[in-house]
Structure formats: structure tokens, C-alpha cells
Amino acid sequence: MSRRLSVVMIAKDAADLLPDCLASVAWADEIVLLDSGSSDDTSGIASRAGAKVFSHTDWQGYGIQRQIAQRYASGDYILMIDTDERVTPELAEQLRQTLAAPQPGAVYSIARRNYFLGRFMRHSGWYPDRVTRLYERERYQYNDNRVHESLDAPQAQTIALSGDLLHLTCRDFASFQRKQLNYATAWAQERHQRGKKTSLPGIFAHTLGAFAKTLLLRGGVLDGKQGWLLAVVNAQYTFNKYTELWALNHGYSEKG
Structure with missing residues (x-):
């Protein structure tokens, strides 16, 4: 049945x-x-x-x-x-x-x-x-x-x-970017509340890693121009996540 x-x-x-x-x-x-x-x-x-x-x-x-x-x-x-x-x-x-x-x-x-x-x-x-x-x-x-x-x-x-x-x-890049920023902010708030921390070197290491992972390790280059653009978008999203976490760690953001 x-x-x-x-x-x-x-x-x-x-x-x-x-x-x-x-x-x-x-x-x-x-x-x-x-x-x-x-x-x-x-x-x-x-x-x-x-x-x-x-x-x-x-x-x-x-x-x-x-x-x-x-x-x-x-x-x-x-x-x-x-x-x-x-x-x-x-x-x-x-x-x-x-x-x-x-x-x-x-x-x-x-x-x-x-x-x-x-x-x-x-x-x-x-x-x-x-x-x-x-x-x-x-x-x-x-x-x-x-x-x-x-x-x-x-x-x-x-x-x-x-x-x-x-x-x-x-479908629409501006709407997608707004959603990504909201996700990044919520991610950072959640990690901060759990006591997670990051550093300036950590921010840049994660950002560069996201770009390389998307473009090379995950084959983004095979998706043509959209693959390159997505690699940058993923790096930007990662940068936003870890920078907001760093700001919360140091009291530079009011969203904590």
C-alpha cells in the first residue's frame, strides 16, 4: 500500500x-x-x-x-x-x-x-x-x-x-545578493552566540579558499562565465560571514 x-x-x-x-x-x-x-x-x-x-x-x-x-x-x-x-x-x-x-x-x-x-x-x-x-x-x-x-x-x-x-x-542578482547577505548575518550571529571566534587571517583564508574550491576543486571553470562569477559570489559570501563574525567578536556590530 x-x-x-x-x-x-x-x-x-x-x-x-x-x-x-x-x-x-x-x-x-x-x-x-x-x-x-x-x-x-x-x-x-x-x-x-x-x-x-x-x-x-x-x-x-x-x-x-x-x-x-x-x-x-x-x-x-x-x-x-x-x-x-x-x-x-x-x-x-x-x-x-x-x-x-x-x-x-x-x-x-x-x-x-x-x-x-x-x-x-x-x-x-x-x-x-x-x-x-x-x-x-x-x-x-x-x-x-x-x-x-x-x-x-x-x-x-x-x-x-x-x-x-x-x-x-x-533569477535576479540583486535579490540573490540581499538573501546571501541575510544568510551571512544570521550565520555569524548563530556562531557568535555559540562562542565561535575568527581572526583577520582567518577571514582572508576562508575567503580565498571559497574562491579556489568553487572554481578549481568543484569544477566551476567548466561552467563557463557563470562558474567564474559564482566563485567570486561564494568568496564574497564567505567574506561577509567571517567579517560579521569578527565584528561581533569585537563589539563592532549591533546585531549580536
Whole structure:
């Protein structure tokens, strides 16, 4: 007997992204959307598409928000996706086959194809970019991380699914940069609160390392001009993370 699937997502001001996202998972038994305080028609679009819509505006980070969203789901399995992601037909078929005879206790990873400035990247550490998104609702949930949250299932067997999850990571560069800066700030705050420290040499070592890792070790050069640009963007993001942490360490930032 096939297990029931709940597609779960958190969202804020995603009216432009939602229609295609929802259409790609319309076959699921249930869609749950937790709105984080949208000022656009995010909730209305989701509701009209048949999703169960809830609201939670006391933002405590991505991990906890995903935990709250999961509590509203009723399916046997959770597929956690974002509004800028789309389930391809190949992945949908693989998910249906998996749910027909799942491995008890296992979690399932999915390959993401990330879009960056006009190109779905094939290298640069952005493909296959496997993320663990399919899991048993009553057994697992996301951790408490404010950013870069992940499924808390360290002992679980991970099974790789075929089929890609399309991720519209960077359609608009200005919006992407704002999101990256917010991620960097939240990352630094979290590390600072845990007592982590960095130094000026550490800032530059991590920054240069991020550039080299993206371009050379992860094959960014094979992604053409977007690969070079992404290497710079990753270096910038890393610089922002560690500089903000350094500023918090020394009392030069008010966000600590």
C-alpha cells in the first residue's frame, strides 16, 4: 500500500514563484504551506491551489519554521521543498515508486539543479547538490539552525533518488545578493552566540579558499562565465560571514 505524502513548504512573499512550484507537486496527497508574514498574495494563491495554509510570523530561523510547518502535516512521509523549487516529472515518478514500497527508517536524498544567472549549473559544487528532503513524518524533523538547516537524522540510511529538483537559486542578482547577505548575518550571529571566534587571517583564508574550491576543486571553470562569477559570489559570501563574525567578536556590530 502506497504511503501518503505531505509536501511541506515555508514561504514569504513568494506569489511569483508559487504557481509553478505548486503545479509540480499537485499530485501529492497533501500540500501544507506555512506563511511567514507575506505582504503579497502568497497565502491566497496556495489556498486556491488546494494547499492547507497556516501562518507563523514569530521568526526564529529556518530550522524551527520548518519544524512548525511539519506539525500541520498528516501524511506518512514529508517532502520538504521551497517555493523556488520545482519537482520534475522524472522525480515525481521516482517519488511515487518509492512511496509504494519505502524502506522503513530510511531518508531519501534528491539531486538539485541550481539556476544561476541564466544557466542551470552542472559543476561548481552546485550539481548534483544532493539534499535530504523525503522522510517519515513521525520519525524525523529539521534541526534548530537559523540558516543552513538540515534534517536531523544522523543515524539514518540515506537512499539517493533519481530525477532532479529544479532550484531557481538566482533569477535576479540583486535579490540573490540581499538573501546571501541575510544568510551571512544570521550565520555569524548563530556562531557568535555559540562562542565561535575568527581572526583577520582567518577571514582572508576562508575567503580565498571559497574562491579556489568553487572554481578549481568543484569544477566551476567548466561552467563557463557563470562558474567564474559564482566563485567570486561564494568568496564574497564567505567574506561577509567571517567579517560579521569578527565584528561581533569585537563589539563592532549591533546585531549580536
